[in-house]
Amino acid sequence: MTIEIYIALALIGFALTFYLMLDGYDVGLGIMLPFQGNIQDQRVLVSIVQSSWDGNESWIILIGTMLWGAFPGVYSTVLPDHYIYLYIMLFGFFLRAVSMEFQGTKRQFAQYWRYLFFLSSWMIVLPQGLIFANIICGFLNPAVINHIIMNTCIVLLLVLMYGINGMNWQYMKSVGRVKKKAVLFSRWLIVSFLLIFSISLWMLLKKDAILISFSKERAIALIAVAILIYMVLIFMYSYYSFKKVQQHVATFYAALMIDLLLVIGLGLFMFPYISPTVLIENTASPSPSSIRFLVIGVGLCMPMVLWYNLFAYRVFKGKQKYVNKH
Numbered sequence: 001m002t003i004e005i006y007i008a009l010a011l012i013g014f015a016l017t018f019y020l021m022l023d024g025y026d027v028g029l030g031i032m033l034p035f036q037g038n039i040q041d042q043r044v045l046v047s048i049v050q051s052s053w054d055g056n057e058s059w060i061i062l063i064g065t066m067l068w069g070a071f072p073g074v075y076s077t078v079l080p081d082h083y084i085y086l087y088i089m090l091f092g093f094f095l096r097a098v099s100m101e102f103q104g105t106k107r108q109f110a111q112y113w114r115y116l117f118f119l120s121s122w123m124i125v126l127p128q129g130l131i132f133a134n135i136i137c138g139f140l141n142p143a144v145i146n147h148i149i150m151n152t153c154i155v156l157l158l159v160l161m162y163g164i165n166g167m168n169w170q171y172m173k174s175v176g177r178v179k180k181k182a183v184l185f186s187r188w189l190i191v192s193f194l195l196i197f198s199i200s201l202w203m204l205l206k207k208d209a210i211l212i213s214f215s216k217e218r219a220i221a222l223i224a225v226a227i228l229i230y231m232v233l234i235f236m237y238s239y240y241s242f243k244k245v246q247q248h249v250a251t252f253y254a255a256l257m258i259d260l261l262l263v264i265g266l267g268l269f270m271f272p273y274i275s276p277t278v279l280i281e282n283t284a285s286p287s288p289s290s291i292r293f294l295v296i297g298v299g300l301c302m303p304m305v306l307w308y309n310l311f312a313y314r315v316f317k318g319k320q321k322y323v324n325k326h
Contacts, residue, residue, distance in 0.1 A: 004291040005284050008070040009271075011298055012063055013263050019059035020259040021165060022309060023124075026053045028166020030096070030121025031159065032185060033114060041178050042114055048173045049117075050100055052312040057093060058305045062298055069294035073283025074274060081134065085127035092123030125162055129155030136266075138275050144209045153200045160193040161258065164236075168255045183240045186251075190237045194230070201226060211276045218268055225265040232257050 029045050036042050067074050079086070099116040102109070133154035137147045167189060171182035203209065214222070236254045274280050285291050 002288055002291070004288055004295055005070070005281065007295050007299075008066055008284075008291055009267075009280070011295065011302065012066050013267055015059045015062045015066070015302065017256075017260050017263045018306070018309075019056070019063065020161070020263070021256050022056040022059065024162045024165035024259065025049075025169035026056055026096075026166075027121045027125050028162040028164065029170060030117050030166070031125060032163055032166055032170075033118045033121075035185065036178070036181060039111065041181070044174055044178050045170060046100075046103055046114060046117065048169065050103065051315075052309070053096070053100055055305070055308050055312055058308075062301060062305065066294065066298055070285055070291045071274075071280065071283045072285055073278075077278050077283060078135065078274060082127075082131045085130050089124055089127040092120045092127070095120035095123065125159055126155065129158040132158060132266075135275075136269070139211050139270070139273070140204075141208055141211055144206050145203050150200065150203060153196050153203075156196050157193065157200065160189050160196065161262070163189045164193065164258070165255050168251050171251060186240050187237060190233050190240075194233055197226075197229065212273060222265060222268050225261050225268065229258060229261050229265075232261070 026049050029049055033042055033045055036045060095116055099113045099120060102113050130151070133151040136154060137145075137150055140147065140150060164186060167182045167186040171179055171186065174182065232254050236251060239250055239254070272280050274283055
């Protein structure tokens with residue numbers, strides 16, 4: 001493979017990590033919204049999301065652009081099986097935008113917009129989980145691993161990861177009762193993630209479970225990634241359990257590390273394939289100059305998107321207290 005392909009893959013991995021992290025906050029808060037209890041606490045969560053939700057979706061646009069320009073073969077080998085999931089996900093993005101923009105309307109409709117925010121969040125996370133699950137299960141031997149069980153585990157892991165990100169953001173941006181709820185929910189989500197993650201690893205470690213072979217070095221790297229995920233999650237649980245509910249920097253970097261490790265693990269697991277019979281190189285554009293042009297263009301856009309995200313979070317860096325509006 002050419003250097004341009006490696007750079008394009010690195011940019012996709014970078015964008016995917018930040019998407020999972022940043023939009024994961026919004027989606028995670030959305031899927032956990034009904035569990036917050038009273039309406040006043042739900043208003044706080046919606047206000048937290050309203051401050052910076054719009055820029056977080058930019059990362060998935062960059063991923064789609066890179067795939068379309070640098071790896072057009074992906075659109076013909078992978079996406080045809082997932083069009084329905086993509087349509088549902090895109091409609092979920094649309095509904096979430098509507099729910100956010102109309103939160104400040106008449107009092108009698110405000111609760112319905114919060115319901116729509118909850119629904120749209122699930123419309124985003126479930127299709128994404130099913131897409132990841134279908135791609136990963138394509139590498140697994142159905143005679144050894146039950147694909148239905150593995151699909152369910154992968155979807156649950158993505159939901160739980162978004163939930164952990166969302167509760168981390170709630171922990172960072174709230175005070176009082178809402179902040180304490182974030183600590184409580186985070187503990188349960190972390191324990192659930194560790195349980196499902198362990199079940200998934202146990203299935204993957206069965207003999208002849210994976211259709212492609214790994215080198216010794218790659219197998220060691222995958223094991224190291226799994227161990228690091230355990231360590232970071234145990235650290236987060238310990239931090240939430242024994243640290244006074246004051247600081248948030250540690251949990252922020254821990255959540256970012258989990259997202260990064262999952263992306264690295266996915267890359268190590270799949271590379272250099274997009275499916276067991278299709279190499280990533282074979283899906284790339286036949287013109288190196290086209291890939292180079294796209295790498296330069298997207299590479300220049302990414303710092304601007306990141307700057308916008310940082311600027312938005314800097315402007316709205318304060319804690320969200322209880323709001324007296326519908």
